[in-house]
Amino acid sequence: MRFTELPKRWKTQIIILSSISVLFFVLLIIFNLFLNEYRAENEKQRTKLVKNDSELIGERIEIPRDGKNSVKANLYMPDTIGNERLPVVFNIHGGGFVGGDADVLDTQSDRIANEWNVVVVTINYTKADVKPISYGCEEIRDVVLYFADQAESYGIDPSKFTLIGYSAGAYYAAESTRMLQQSDFDMASLVLCYPWTTGLNANKLKKDFPPTLFVLSGQDPISQKAKKYVKDMESTGLEPDVIEYENAVHSFIESNNPEGMIENSVDMSDVINSEQQSLAREAETAISEWIFDRADHPAGSP
Structure with missing residues (x-):
């Protein structure tokens, strides 16, 4: 028809x-x-945001993964290394899930490697406009497991691994820590700096979830929203610690480094200034003290 x-x-x-x-x-x-x-x-x-190789303080490395694309990372070793195996800090940059680069943490990572006497690894996870957030979290998980497997080669202690994330990077750090527990690997501690927590579910966390520190900025709406997630964790029986800097703004820790001035087309004077820099260094000291206190007195110890 x-x-x-x-x-x-x-x-x-x-x-x-x-x-x-x-x-x-x-x-x-x-x-x-x-x-x-x-x-x-x-x-x-x-x-x-990517530095020339000649300008980068850290060492560029690629982490192999079975049947998957490798993950780019930067490695920082302290200038003086003794015979004792070192803790590792996995430093996870932010950027609103689609921005940022591991190189923005270059100066800071080198500084804390030496001041804290730790190995630092910054991870260039795949951004959410390219792959789902879960994919980036899997990359971070696999990098941590790689270093745990290669602990002897790097002279590091897998029982002293810490993930630190900033803003959206804190979301990745939190989810990666949960994934690591599912893979039967427990991080020693987790530090979430002014974290984006919308979408995180505290009910999915195990009762023995690693000790967690929230570093919040008093002048930051994202930090204030994160307080609900702190309460959600507490309601499940977990006991996260919280340090809040009343006068601090969002990204004050990583922005107050030379890399923070790369995007000079935007006025960053409210973030990059002497007051925020002073608070940033104070926060780094507090974070290191908290991490090493957790290492000396792990959860469940007397």
């Missing part, structure tokens, strides 16, 4: 359905174009 011979009602329905199908495909094409442009712009902004 030809279209012209169909009842009018059928013709109308076919025309409507055809129009909807065409509109759907047009919208799909427009969305893909937008997504590609969005990804390209994010990649452009991320590239601005």
Whole structure:
């Protein structure tokens, strides 16, 4: 039967359905174009943060993974190394889930490697505009497990591994810690600095979840929202610690380093200044004291 011979009602329905199908495909094409442009712009902004190899203080390394893409990371060793196996701090940068780069933590990671006498690893996890957040968390998990497996080669102590995350990086750090427990590996401690916590579920955490420290900024809405997650953890029986710097703003710790001035097109004077820098160094000292106190008095010890 030809279209012209169909009842009018059928013709109308076919025309409507055809129009909807065409509109759907047009919208799909427009969305893909937008997504590609969005990804390209994010990649452009991320590239601005990458240092030349000659300028990088840390050592660029790639972490192999069975059947998966390797993960790029930067490695920092203290200048003076004794015979004792060192703790490891995995330093996870922020950037709103789609921005940032491990290189923005270059100066800070080198500083804390020497001041804390630890090995520091910064991880260039895949951003959420390229792969789901869970993929980036799996990358971080696999990097931690790699270093645990290669502990003897690096002279490190797998029982003294700490994840530190900043903003969106704190979300990745928290979820990676949960994934590590699922893989039967327990981090010694977890530090969440002004963390993005929307989407985290405290009910998924085990009762022996690693000791957790929240470092919050008093002038930061994201930090204030994180207080609900602190209460959620407490309601499950966990006992997270909280340090809040009343005058601190978001990203005050990592921004007050030379890398914080890379994006000079934006006025960062409220973040990068002498007051915030002083608070940043104070926070780093407090974090190190908390980490080493946890190492000396692990959960469950008398």
